[in-house]
Amino acid sequence: MRYYLLTLGCPKNSVDSEGMAMLLSQAGYGGTADPDEADILLVNTCGFLTAAEDESLAALRELAGNKRRGQLLIAAGCMAQRNGERIVREVPGIDGLLGTRRWMEIVPFIQGLRGGTGQRALGRYALLGDPEQPLDGPVPRPAVVAGSAYLKISDGCNAPCAFCSIPSFKGKLRSRPTQAIVAEARALVAQGAHELILIAQDTTDYGRDLGTPDALPDLMQAILDGAPGLRWLRLMYAYPGHVSSRLIEVMAGDPRICHYLDIPLQHGDAGVLRRMYRPSKVEQVLDTISAMRAAMPDMAFRSTFITGLPGETQSEFANLLQFIEEIQFDKVGVFTFSPEPGTPAGSMAGQVSEKTKSRRRERLMAAQQRISLARNQAQVGRVLDVLVESQGELSDRKGPVSLARSYRDAPEVDGLVVVPGVLPIGRLARVRITGALEYDLIGETVREEAIALIG
Numbered sequence: 001m002r003y004y005l006l007t008l009g010c011p012k013n014s015v016d017s018e019g020m021a022m023l024l025s026q027a028g029y030g031g032t033a034d035p036d037e038a039d040i041l042l043v044n045t046c047g048f049l050t051a052a053e054d055e056s057l058a059a060l061r062e063l064a065g066n067k068r069r070g071q072l073l074i075a076a077g078c079m080a081q082r083n084g085e086r087i088v089r090e091v092p093g094i095d096g097l098l099g100t101r102r103w104m105e106i107v108p109f110i111q112g113l114r115g116g117t118g119q120r121a122l123g124r125y126a127l128l129g130d131p132e133q134p135l136d137g138p139v140p141r142p143a144v145v146a147g148s149a150y151l152k153i154s155d156g157c158n159a160p161c162a163f164c165s166i167p168s169f170k171g172k173l174r175s176r177p178t179q180a181i182v183a184e185a186r187a188l189v190a191q192g193a194h195e196l197i198l199i200a201q202d203t204t205d206y207g208r209d210l211g212t213p214d215a216l217p218d219l220m221q222a223i224l225d226g227a228p229g230l231r232w233l234r235l236m237y238a239y240p241g242h243v244s245s246r247l248i249e250v251m252a253g254d255p256r257i258c259h260y261l262d263i264p265l266q267h268g269d270a271g272v273l274r275r276m277y278r279p280s281k282v283e284q285v286l287d288t289i290s291a292m293r294a295a296m297p298d299m300a301f302r303s304t305f306i307t308g309l310p311g312e313t314q315s316e317f318a319n320l321l322q323f324i325e326e327i328q329f330d331k332v333g334v335f336t337f338s339p340e341p342g343t344p345a346g347s348m349a350g351q352v353s354e355k356t357k358s359r360r361r362e363r364l365m366a367a368q369q370r371i372s373l374a375r376n377q378a379q380v381g382r383v384l385d386v387l388v389e390s391q392g393e394l395s396d397r398k399g400p401v402s403l404a405r406s407y408r409d410a411p412e413v414d415g416l417v418v419v420p421g422v423l424p425i426g427r428l429a430r431v432r433i434t435g436a437l438e439y440d441l442i443g444e445t446v447r448e449e450a451i452a453l454i455g
């Protein structure tokens, strides 16, 4: 029996897909990259934005259109959970729906589907997650990719952000037990992971549902103690107001924790932040960033912003521009506002035109490019450890190059360090930075060091 698995969406979805792939292979299913060869067609959908739902539906419809007799088509993940009705309505060939917190039941789900004994909902076989289900139990892990692996510490979110649909289908925050996370970290390091990346909807809220708010610093310490071979521990998706002084202290106190923080702030104007139902004390964000820079002068900050929330005025947008100038983020992602059905912002008065949203996005990106370039230029001359991701050729360079990341770069969303020559994938190397572009850095291995490869 073979399965084809297509993953859409964010790293959190990729982690769930990795878990499903592991469970399927443990149960004797083989994977295939060719849908024609598969008995099970599985799409781990994204449902964060309407555009992401459209992409998920297109992938499902294409598979349904070519489905042959005996093949099963299953939609798993966020869109199955959030909007299974739409999948059933628009993809007549769909056989089953598996919700976000039910992916670990993929094997019995398939068996139930094949035997016709599974639960039914929406006229199909369906296991749509109970969002209140605790996240305990073992989570099997696949091989590490290029020396790096994501580690999911919780699911769901307690925040009420007006534009976001995630809590409506993921439910409130549910933290995984510390022991299970540490055991997984240890297993990943044993498989060759130099870097572990902590992810969740809000990593900094870890532990609140277990009665221990601000438990993230202790969790990070437990991971470092439990997996002593780990070289980099990276933190993604922090929430403003949840970055505690204890977290800063733990981050500054162990060189294995990357001096990097992804803190999606969404806006820099207090009025817009209030309409987003997000913390609106801009001063507090500035204080947090200053405190982190004081404790760790080489901190790299990434953030994401939304342009065109309903009612966003020209002067509110100007405040956002000024905010990014003041903070000087290393990396920034910008999205235009998408009115999501069922969210408060989806039906707010004063929707901004697509043209204005896009124009503001372009302006913000252009301003940030200049800042990113200056931040990157300040790296020239530094000696940094980098994790090698891949090898390739660049049109303007002779010979092969290695593409790597420093502590300043998370995979998929940030830049790269381009190093001439072939370095082994998944290994750490020490390089001197010799050049800077807006997104990427250029480096060369440190020849005078006894060993350029350090891990």
Ligand code: SF4
Pocket (backbone or CB within 6 Å): 157, 158, 159, 160, 161, 164, 165, 166, 167, 201, 202, 239
């Ligand atoms: S913190 Fe993030 S996941 Fe949670 S509601 Fe806000 S935008 Fe959505």
